[in-house]
Amino acid sequence: MGEIKRFMRDDGMIKVSRSLKEVANRVRINKDLLNKKLGREPTIEEISHEIGTSVEEIVMALESNAEVESLYKTIHQ
Amino acid sequence: MKYENEMKIEFSSKSQNESFARVVIASFVAQLDPTLEELSDIKTAVSEAVTNAIIHGYEEYDGQVYMYCKITDNKVYIEIKDFGKGIGDIDKAREPLFTSKPELERSGMGFTVMETFMDEVEVESKVGVGSKIIMRKKLESLEKL
Amino acid sequence: MKYENEMKIEFSSKSQNESFARVVIASFVAQLDPTLEELSDIKTAVSEAVTNAIIHGYEEYDGQVYMYCKITDNKVYIEIKDFGKGIGDIDKAREPLFTSKPELERSGMGFTVMETFMDEVEVESKVGVGSKIIMRKKLESLEKL
Ligand SMILES: Nc1ncnc2c1ncn2[C@@H]1O[C@H](COP(=O)(O)OP(=O)(O)O)[C@@H](O)[C@H]1O
Ligand SMILES: Nc1ncnc2c1ncn2[C@@H]1O[C@H](COP(=O)(O)OP(=O)(O)O)[C@@H](O)[C@H]1O
Ligand SMILES: [Mg+2]
Numbered sequence: 001m002g003e004i005k006r007f008m009r010d011d012g013m014i015k016v017s018r019s020l021k022e023v024a025n026r027v028r029i030n031k032d033l034l035n036k037k038l039g040r041e042p043t044i045e046e047i048s049h050e051i052g053t054s055v056e057e058i059v060m061a062l063e064s065n066a067e068v069e070s071l072y073k074t075i076h077q
Numbered sequence: 078m079k080y081e082n083e084m085k086i087e088f089s090s091k092s093q094n095e096s097f098a099r100v101v102i103a104s105f106v107a108q109l110d111p112t113l114e115e116l117s118d119i120k121t122a123v124s125e126a127v128t129n130a131i132i133h134g135y136e137e138y139d140g141q142v143y144m145y146c147k148i149t150d151n152k153v154y155i156e157i158k159d160f161g162k163g164i165g166d167i168d169k170a171r172e173p174l175f176t177s178k179p180e181l182e183r184s185g186m187g188f189t190v191m192e193t194f195m196d197e198v199e200v201e202s203k204v205g206v207g208s209k210i211i212m213r214k215k216l217e218s219l220e221k222l
Numbered sequence: 223m224k225y226e227n228e229m230k231i232e233f234s235s236k237s238q239n240e241s242f243a244r245v246v247i248a249s250f251v252a253q254l255d256p257t258l259e260e261l262s263d264i265k266t267a268v269s270e271a272v273t274n275a276i277i278h279g280y281e282e283y284d285g286q287v288y289m290y291c292k293i294t295d296n297k298v299y300i301e302i303k304d305f306g307k308g309i310g311d312i313d314k315a316r317e318p319l320f321t322s323k324p325e326l327e328r329s330g331m332g333f334t335v336m337e338t339f340m341d342e343v344e345v346e347s348k349v350g351v352g353s354k355i356i357m358r359k360k361l362e363s364l365e366k367l
């Protein structure tokens with residue numbers, strides 16, 4: 001319960017976990033768009049350039065997505 | 078000129094470090110500008126090897142897991158090592174679906190996953206001494222650009 | 223019960239590893255579920271210390287940079303070490319705006335940044351041997367919950 005509360009909280013104290021989740025969503029959408037435009041898989045730098053987010057942050061966001069999903073799974077089991 | 082870079086990391090055999098190891102390898106490999114697929118392949122393989130070190134190598138004991146990565150041009154070389162219990166029969170362990178811990182709902186597909194996502198996988202191990210997994214992968218994305 | 227975890231990493235003194243070190247520390251500290259601000263403080267401080275090891279410690283030479291991080295409950299302890307040229311006058315080096323490399327457009331604010339963003343910063347160094355920077359920070363976000 002503490003975990004969930006912590007995750008839902010909105011008092012200006014933005015948690016890294018949530019902000020990374022937003023980056024992960026933008027990465028997912030723009031990866032598909034770029035794929036169509038280029039006719040091949042975009043590289044991580046191409047995605048970074050497209051969405052204006054550093055490669056560092058994208059790397060962390062990709063993982064945060066996996067974590068959030070598994071947290072979600074645990075909660076809803 | 079050859080492009081080279083290397084790193085070496087050591088962390089406790091705690092399950093939360095599986096995710097940590099994935100980000101470490103991903104951010105090191107990111108300097109080669111891979112596609113997300115290539116990055117995910119490498120993370121998945123590393124994850125299996127690190128999980129094995131923690132779950133099978135050290136079981137419930139505390140120990141250190143070691144990861145080494147060397148990049149040479151577009152080639153990635155990764156070593157994951159533990160000083161845990163070791164593997165008696167390596168060929169058997171590498172067989173798809175073989176697991177020594179069916180009670181933990183292990184799938185027995187760890188080595189198969191590593192072999193699928195990486196170009197080469199070598200296993201060195203000695204009972205009572207520990208295990209070392211060596212994996213290699215060439216990034217194709219760099220060549221296509 | 224006390225929550226503990228630790229890791230140790232070693233990488234070449236290449237400028238692209240500054241970014242790598244930032245992700246490594248960020249993803250290790252992320253297990254404490256920090257706020258964006260706390261994480262950014264830690265990354266910034268680590269970045270300054272690692273850049274110093276690369277630029278001042280090893281200058282144009284190749285060497286290894288070492289980073290150790292230990293988490294105890296909500297306390298983060300970080301060590302960044304090089305076996306480079308060392309610092310002659312530590313007090314002078316820590317003064318705001320002091321830099322021995324004005325020609326590289328260094329701001330001389332590295333140590334000041336570390337002190338601003340971390341709770342404690344210790345410097346140990348010996349000329350010809352190397353330098354070790356120790357930084358500590360307590361995450362407040364965990365206490366407010
Ligand atoms: N680092 C290791 N130390 C000891 N035994 C290992 C190690 N890695 C793998 N093994 C052995 O190899 C078997 C197969 O591994 P794997 O294919 O990953 O399947 P699983 O982990 O699901 O059991 C394990 O069940 C275990 O017996
Ligand atoms: N790891 C190190 N090895 C050798 N000298 C160092 C190291 N870190 C800092 N210094 C010295 O301390 C000075 C001040 O460091 P800093 O405040 O980061 O400013 P800057 O890096 O902009 O010069 C540097 O100019 C350098 O002379
Ligand atoms: Mg396995």
Ligand SMILES: [Mg+2]
Nearest residue numbers: 270274332333
């Ligand atoms: Mg500096």
